[in-house]
Amino acid sequence: xxxxxxxxxxxxxxxxxxxxxxxxxxxxxxxxxxxxxxxxxxxxxxxxxxxxxxxxxxxxxxxxxxxxxxxxxxxxxxxxxxxxxxxxxxxxxxxxxxxxxxxxxxxxxxxxxxxxxxxxxxxxxxxxxxxxxxxxxxxxxxxxxxxxxxxxxxxxxxxxxxxxxxxxxxxxxxxxxxxxxxxxxxxxxxxxxxxxxxxxxxxxxxxxxxxxxxxxxxxxxxxxxxxxxxxxxxxxxxxxxxxxxxxxxxxxxxxxxxxxxxxxxxxxxxxxxxxxxxxxxxxxxxxxx
Amino acid sequence: xxxxxxxxxxxxxxxxxxxxxxxxxxxxxxxxxxxxxxxxxxxxxxxxxxxxxxxxxxxxxxxxxxxxxxxxxxxxxxxxxxxxxxxxxxxxxxxxxxxxxxxxxxxxxxxxxxxxxxxxxxxxxxxxxxxxxxxxxxxxxxxxxxxxxxxxxxxxxxxxxxxxxxxxxxxxxx
Numbered sequence: 443x444x445x446x447x448x449x450x451x452x453x454x455x456x457x458x459x460x461x462x463x464x465x466x467x468x469x470x471x472x473x474x475x476x477x478x479x480x481x482x483x484x485x486x487x488x489x490x491x492x493x494x495x496x497x498x499x500x501x502x503x504x505x506x507x508x509x510x511x512x513x514x515x516x517x518x519x520x521x522x523x524x525x526x527x528x529x530x531x532x533x534x535x536x537x538x539x540x541x542x543x544x545x546x547x548x549x550x551x552x553x554x555x556x557x558x559x560x561x562x563x564x565x566x567x568x569x570x571x572x573x574x575x576x577x578x579x580x581x582x583x584x585x586x587x588x589x590x591x592x593x594x595x596x597x598x599x600x601x602x603x604x605x606x607x608x609x610x611x612x613x614x615x616x617x618x619x620x621x622x623x624x625x626x627x628x629x630x631x632x633x634x635x636x637x638x639x640x641x642x643x644x645x646x647x648x649x650x651x652x653x654x655x656x657x658x659x660x661x662x663x664x665x666x667x668x669x670x671x672x673x674x675x676x677x678x679x680x681x682x683x684x685x686x687x688x689x690x691x692x693x694x695x696x697x698x699x700x701x702x703x704x705x706x707x708x709x710x711x712x713x714x715x716x717x718x719x720x721x722x723x724x725x726x727x728x729x730x731x
Numbered sequence: 732x733x734x735x736x737x738x739x740x741x742x743x744x745x746x747x748x749x750x751x752x753x754x755x756x757x758x759x760x761x762x763x764x765x766x767x768x769x770x771x772x773x774x775x776x777x778x779x780x781x782x783x784x785x786x787x788x789x790x791x792x793x794x795x796x797x798x799x800x801x802x803x804x805x806x807x808x809x810x811x812x813x814x815x816x817x818x819x820x821x822x823x824x825x826x827x828x829x830x831x832x833x834x835x836x837x838x839x840x841x842x843x844x845x846x847x848x849x850x851x852x853x854x855x856x857x858x859x860x861x862x863x864x865x866x867x868x869x870x871x872x873x874x875x876x877x878x879x880x881x882x883x884x885x886x887x888x889x890x891x892x893x894x895x896x897x898x899x900x901x902x903x904x905x
Contacts, residue, residue: 462813462817466811484804565753571806645868
């Protein structure tokens, strides 16, 4: 009898291993969104995360604001000075916007890659599994979020939606980007430098900007923005600043390391970016539904 | 009723650990050190040592269920946590027969289980190509902070739950 028991345990063990390995293989292959039961599970967990997040966040904010009070006076002085410039700047911007609209109307351009609408969302949870660098936001398909939309904060781009459930969505942060999530990018003010932001160097905490054209003109300190050519991201979302330029491991091309503009560790409020000019991929999906 | 209480607590810890990961800013005081909360694993180890009898698998099954949920909700890969938690919890389940049940033993089980699960998760992700961190950097930046933070969690929940778990066990035996 004991030998039978042991055999049974061994069989359960082996079958378990085989199941798990095939499960890993299956989920490595499939990247086309989550199934309905998975969406349900994610939404249910997201609902409770939301309940827990709201009071806790309130508590944390009280602590934060006590710390803020110390620096308020100094900030106030600086801000007052900056406000003077701001008024002039705001006036100039509104002038330029009207001029831009008039010129567009003359040229009969309806919408460009730069136009987008944003949808505000709060980050309710972060994947405790820090290898994946994903956060959960409290907006989903019901609110108009679709997979592959860009996600930004006021400072700059933080990532993209990789999976939209009905009420919550999962956002892949830039710090977890690999070659499977490439962002087509240009250097601000110089369209001749074009490349792909692919991957994140976790040792230096910088984004890797490679496949560059016009790499000789690239300088440190230049701003890198999205190009809008990738399909769903609009043009002109700030990704970061070039912090160093190095030769790649073969010594043939250059690789730039980009310091992300947004703080990827401490994110609480984000904006989901919905480009006005939809790519064909998203339009097709909408027609199917 | 008691049957649902343990999964309920597991679920509470499961949700809390992700919200905690969002609200505690990482770089603020830890620099490049990362910790990963494995609170469901710790609680499952507590259940195995104090609630489970020789041939009951409540802790193991709870741990497996929530490992699968972790895979589903927080990662893109199904099965990695499932395998790692499963093996770690089974190891604890086998070891507990040979040792007395007291705090030091739970501490030992937690350290062993955590280290086993963590290293397994790391190696599986490394094989798949999800991570490219070297093993030495992994040990110092991730494994040791993770062990410390989860043992802190154990120190907090141990006095709260220990009497209840033993009480429930004897109520079940009656």
